Amino acid sequence: MDIGFIGLGAMGRAMARNLAAGGHAVKAWNRSGGAVEGVDMVTSPAEAFQADAVMTMLSDDDAIRSVVLDPGLLHAASRGPVHVVCSTISVAFARELVAAHTAAGLxxxxxxxxxxxxxxxxxxxxxxxxxxxxxxxxxxxxxEVIGGRIWDMGPEAPTANAAKIACNMMITMAIEAMAEAVVLTEANGLARDHFFELILGTLFGSRSYQVYSANIAAGTYEPGFKATLGFKDLRLAMAAAEQVGRHLPMLEAVHRRMAETVQAGLGERDWSAMAEFTINGGRQS
Incomplete structure (x- = not known):
């Protein structure tokens, strides 16, 4: 398949490389340039939209709006591609994208x-x-090239965005849960790595607990998913809750804690760095 790809951050670069390695013809555009093995770099996002399918992995609603919608790429896409948005975006913007693509016949x-x-x-x-x-x-x-499993979220595209926002919200809640558990156990003489060995071997063996307990145990937060992006996703969750008229107290708590993490200058660290604010009584370590 002839694929256009827009957005070559850490995630997008790996995805585009795998698509090319899987035998697809991939042409990509990235705002900051760069190169990916097997991928033909083009000079404009409009060129990427001349394909059978276009995948975008841009950072947020505003980036997609400025790169795709505002320049009118949907109406200029002569080959009528299917546009696949892999970014974490707001439910409201996903609805807007559905309407825009319907109007453009894509x-x-x-x-x-x-x-x-x-x-x-x-x-x-x-x-x-x-x-x-x-x-x-x-x-x-x-x-299927980029994914180990494809989960069917139903015929309405925004449902998938709501699910992704909810998943990221739950990951931050897991990080906060581990941080609060460390407060109780360390104060009573149990090293955090020993406590995490317990919970991973009994009640909480999921990947989120495995990955982020290791960060918290070591007290190091090299970025895998930056706190700035985590904060963005929690804002999306707050907006989604507001849209359905619901008050979600756990969400509000982790949103506040992630805001503190970013405001303290840790926005480029892994989002699990928020745990240190709880462990250290609201202070940066």
């Missing part, structure tokens, strides 16, 4: 992904696919 699939750059490099992302079944089926071959 297929649209929301396909946000679960996984860090190492998972993307192995082609083992969990892909949350939302959109009309016939449209999703058209791009399923390329989703």
């Amino acid at each position: 297929g649209f699939v929301s396909a946000p992904v679960l996984g860090r750059p190492d998972v993307a490099a192995r082609g083992e992302l969990n892909v949350l696919a939302g959109g009309p079944p016939g449209v999703v089926d058209k791009v399923r071959p390329i989703l």
Whole structure:
């Protein structure tokens, strides 16, 4: 398949490389340039949209709006590609994208992904696919290249975005839960690595607990998923809760803690750095 790809951050770069290695013809555009093995770099996002399918892995709603919607790329895409948005975006903006693609006569699939750059490099992302079944089926071959599993989120694309936001919200809650547990156990003489050995071997053996307990145990937070992006995703969750008229106290707590993390200058560190504020009584270590 002839694929256009827009957005070559740590995740997008791995995804584009895997698509090319899987035998697809990939042409990519990135705001900051760069090169990816097997990928043909083009000089404009409009060129990337001249394809059978276009995947975008841009950082947020505003980036997609400025790169895709504002320049009118949807109406200029002469080959009528299916546009697959893999970014974590707001539910409201996903609805706007559905309307914009319908007006332009293009297929649209929301396909946000679960996984860090190492998972993307192995082609083992969990892909949350939302959109009309016939449209999703058209791009399923390329989703299978980037993903270890494709999860059907139903015929309405924004459902996938709501699911992804909820997943990221729950990861931050897990980070906060581990931090609060460390407060109790360390104060009573139990080293955090020993406590994490207990919880991983009994009650909480999921990948989120495995990855982020290791960060908290070592007290090191080299970025896998930056705190600035985590804060963005929690803002999306807050907005989604507001849209349905609900008050979510745990969400509000982790949103506040992530805000403190970013405000303290740790926005480029891993989002699990928020744990240190709880462990250290609201102070940066």
